[in-house]
Structures are given as structure tokens and as C-alpha cells.
Ligand SMILES: Nc1nc2c(ncn2[C@@H]2O[C@H](COP(=O)(O)OP(=O)(O)OP(=O)(O)O)[C@@H](O)[C@H]2O)c(=O)[nH]1
């Protein structure tokens with residue numbers, strides 16, 4: 001792996017957002033079922049009393065910093081903060097084919113906008129959707145922890161599991177003892193997520209960790225990305241499944257600076273998260289308890305002031321609508337579940353979990369065609385696959401097909417987070433599925449599980465719009481690299497450069513002889529094996545990708561058109 005020295009992607013990713021064109025899709029507001037049994041955490045310590053409801057505190061915007069805090073509505077605890085104003089669609093770039101707001105392919109209209117006189121079909125779909133939402137009243141949110149190495153991502157994740165009673169006190173005490181014996185005392189909280197020996201020995205996450213917790217309002221999957229630059233591919237696999245990013249920043253003297261300099265993963269992760277479809281970021285300014293910081297407001301403001309223009313101009317996040325800053329200590333837990341309180345009197349805004357609970361509901365295409373990119377598979381008395389449901393819903397006994405090999409099988413069991421067995425799961429859920437009628441060996445990461453009656457196509461070639469980020473060389477047709485698209489990783493070739501795009505997004509008439517750092521272009525990409533992808537317009541999560549080479553992100557892109565496609569099998573052929 002070559003070094004990223006001095007060649008971070010940010011210089012040239014100035015318009016990364018233009019490329020991702022991540023227009024906020026229409027959102028719906030799930031009807032949360034009042035009959036739902038409330039989640040009552042077995043609190044380990046007497047929880048501090050909820051903040052006095054009478055005087056809702058404004059989200060503290062440190063006065064000295066120009067608008068660093070996104071508009072989180074006052075959050076009278078314990079009720080979560082009201083959702084921030086709907087994220088205005090980030091202004092799409094002028095560039096050509098602007099993806100329409102996300103809608104599932106050939107699907108019924110989004111449930112939110114009910115027409116004045118709904119057709120019978122619309123009404124039936126809306127009724128079905130409401131039923132599904134009622135059953136899944138607790139929305140599932142997938143959050144990815146990103147940021148520079150040692151920023152405190154795993155420690156924060158471990159503490160959240162502890163504070164929400166997902167890991168009991170005795171287990172944590174055991175980790176504490178063992179970590180002390182291993183000479184890594186301060187690392188014990190991270191052991192809840194860094195589960196393998198190498199990770200614990202080195203204190204570095206290698207594989208994107210996964211854990212589950214829930215609050216009174218939502219169910220969450222934590223995806224804990226490794227910060228080290230060598231493990232960016234693993235971070236990308238996690239980002240592909242995430243709805244919201246928590247960018248963890250160490251406020252410790254020297255650490256913020258290292259993470260934020262060129263080549264630091266603060267920058268690379270923020271850009272990659274945005275290009276992977278993570279629309280909203282919570283920036284957790286962490287280690288505020290550290291003795292070099294001691295909850296100093298000046299340090300916090302300084303960091304916020306440095307990050308804000310970068311997140312806006314380079315990573316493409318709108319600081320007003322997509323980004324929320326808050327101070328925490330993942331280690332002591334201050335500002336994580338409970339508010340920072342007297343530790344940090346100048347910040348009176350909501351805690352991290354309150355902020356997550358208060359985020360606007362994500363658009364889910366519950367009645368869309370079933371699409372689950374497989375992120376893991378193994379055998380446990382039958383083939384088991386896991387992944388996030390990107391579209392649609394799945395039920396026990398449903399006939400499904402593993403694409404692109406078109407292997408028909410059936411859903412034997414749906415395992416929710418924890419060990420719960422579910423009758424069904426819906427878009428947004430991160431599930432494990434036991435399959436009947438297929439051997440595990442036939443399944444690979446990057447395959448896509450679909451409904452037998454609504455299969456997807458597969459292809460060996462597609463036309464894409466790319467933005468070239470980090471490469472010293474010029475790229476000509478035939479350039480080979482590694483394609484990361486949803487959970488799939490394949491070698492690919494950029495076989496044709498079709499058009500270069502100018503700043504206004506206009507196509508060159510003639511194909512360019514080469515493209516270089518900073519250029520945008522329309523290209524043809526080919527892979528050796530059949531791949532299940534979709535156009536960005538139809539399914540953004542299956543239609544955006546990165547190209548990596550020698551440990552660097554060379555380009556980001558979105559799929560405009562599938563060519564040499566194998567059409568989906570007619571319904572009758574399946575099973
Ligand atoms: N003082 C203080 N130290 C912290 C805090 N959070 C994490 N640390 C310490 O920072 C070090 C790194 O923590 P990790 O949680 O492993 O960091 P990470 O971001 O997961 O690192 P990678 O997985 O390698 O990217 C450990 O020694 C933690 O104890 C915090 O809030 N305050």
C-alpha cells in the first residue's frame with residue numbers, strides 16, 4: 001500500500017457533492033405505535049434527572065463561532081429533540097443527468113404524498129405500508145462511526161453499548177480487568193467492539209465492527225469503522241450500509257491537528273462517507289475530558305471553525321442542514337446518553353443519543369423491490385447471509401433469488417439484531433437471514449438477495465460519471481483499479497473515456513485522450529464477473545461507487561447506464 005502522504009483527496013474533491021448529487025428524497029413520517037412497549041433500560045446508575053422540561057435549552061451554538069451548530073430543535077429530555085428542519089436537498093450540481101429524488105424502480109408512488117383522489121392501487125399500497133410501519137414502529141437507523149485513527153470511535157461505541165444496557169456491567173468489568181492485565185487499561189470500552197485479538201493487542205480496529213442498541217424511540221446498528229488508512233476498504237463497506245455518520249474528532253492537543261492534516265483520515269472519511277450516500281453527519285468533538293482540553297470552549301470553537309468550511313466546500317455537506325456538532329467524552333460518557341451537564345456548562349444542547357433520536361426519519365422504500373446486498377455469509381446449520389435491506393421488505397418463507405447467479409432459495413428464518421427471530425424485516429433493517437435450499441458456498445459478499453418475482457439485472461459493463469480524486473498519473477483508457485460498489489469489491493477496467501465534463505457539466509464532443517486529478521468524465525467501466533448494480537437514479541445505494549488503487553481512492557462515481565446487461569428473469573422462471 002502506498003502512502004497517502006500529502007496527497008489527500010480533499011484538494012480535488014471540491015465538488016464531490018456535485019458528483020454525488022445526493023438530493024434528499026421525499027421523506028415520510030412513520031406512525032409510531034402508541035401501544036408499543038416502551039424500552040426501559042435497566043439503568044446501571046441512577047440516571048440524572050431529565051433536564052427541566054419547563055425551560056427547553058437551546059442547542060448551544062458557541063457564540064464565537066459562525067453558525068457551527070446545525071439547527072437542532074430544543075430537546076426537552078427525555079423526549080428526543082424535535083427533528084431538525086427537513087434537510088433541504090443539497091443543491092444539485094449543474095452537471096448533467098441529475099438524479100431525480102430517489103424512487104424505487106417501477107414502484108408505487110411514495111407513500112407520503114397522497115394524491116387528492118388516490119387510485120385503488122395507491123390506497124392498497126398506502127394501507128400495506130401503514131401496516132408495515134405499525135409493525136415496525138421503531139425505525140431502524142444505521143450509523144457509522146468514522147474518523148482518524150485513535151479518535152475514540154470504538155471507545156464511544158463500547159460506551160454506548162454499556163449505557164444502553166447492551167453489555168452488562170460484569171462483562172465490562174471483565175474487559176477492564178483483562179485490558180489492564182494487557183497493559184491497555186484505557187482501551188477496555190473499545191473491547192466491546194474490537195473483538196478480535198489483533199484489534200485488542202494493537203488497539204486498532206481492523207474490520208468494520210457491528211453492534212446493536214436501542215432507545216425508547218429507535219433501533220440502531222453501529223458500524224464502527226477502522227480509522228487506519230490501510231483499512232479504508234472496510235470503512236467503505238460499512239459506509240455503504242449507513243444512514244447517518246458520526247464523525248469522531250479527538251480534541252486532544254495534537255490529535256485533532258494530525259487527523260485533520262492532508263492525508264489524515266478525518267478528511268478522507270468525511271469525503272468518502274458523503275460519496276457513499278451518508279447524507280447527514282454528527283460531528284462528535286471527543287476527548288473533551290482530556291487534560292489538554294478540560295472542556296475548553298475555545299478549543300471546541302476552534303475545531304468547529306476549522307472543520308466547518310472543509311465539510312462544506314470539500315466534502316459537500318451543508319453545515320446548516322446536514323451537520324450537527326457536539327462536545328462529548330466517549331470515555332467518561334459525558335454528552336453521550338446524558339447531557340454534558342456541569343462538566344461543560346457552556347454547552348446546553350442535546351446529548352449524542354438525543355440528537356440521533358431526534359433526527360428526521362429516513363426515506364424508506366418499504367414497498368420497493370427487495371434488495372439486500374450481502375455483506376457477510378456463513379454456515380450455521382444452513383446458509384446464513386447478512387446485510388442491510390436497501391429496499392422492500394422480506395418475510396419468512398418468501399421465495400428469493402441470489403443474484404447475479406440466479407440461485408433460487410427460500411427464507412427459513414429472519415434473525416434481527418440480538419438473537420431475536422422475526423416474521424419479517426423492512427427496508428433499513430440490518431438482518432441475518434437463514435436460507436433454505438442453497439449452500440453457503442454459492443453465495444459471496446457483494447451478491448444481492450432479491451425477491452423471486454422482482455429480480456434485478458446484472459451486468460459486466462456500465463457507463464458512469466466519475467470524478468478523479470487522488471492520482472499522480474494521468475489515466476487513459478484501459479486503466480485498471482478496484483471497484484467498490486455496495487458490498488461488492490471487484491477488479492475493473494476503465495475501458496473507454498467517452499467525454500470529459502467541463503465545470504458546467506457540459507460534455508466534450510470528442511473523447512479525451514486521458515483524464516487526470518480533478519477531472520470529471522463519462523467513462524465505460526467493465527468487470528470480468530457479472531455484477532448486480534443499478535443506476536444511481538433508480539437505486540442510489542446500488543449505483544454509487546469508488547475506484548481504489550494502491551490504497552488510495554482514485555475516483556468516485558455514479559452509474560448512469562447499464563450495458564451488456566442480463567435482463568431480469570421473467571417471474572415465471574424463478575423457482
Ligand atoms: N481521555 C479520553 N480518551 C479517550 C476518549 N475516547 C477514546 N480515548 C482513548 O483513545 C484511544 C483510542 O481509542 P479507540 O476507541 O480505540 O479509537 P478508535 O477511533 O476506535 O481507533 P481506530 O479503531 O484505530 O481507528 C484509547 O486509549 C482510548 O482510551 C475520551 O473521550 N477521552
Ligand SMILES: [Mg+2]
Pocket residue numbers: 153154155190194204205224225226227
Ligand atoms: Mg476502533
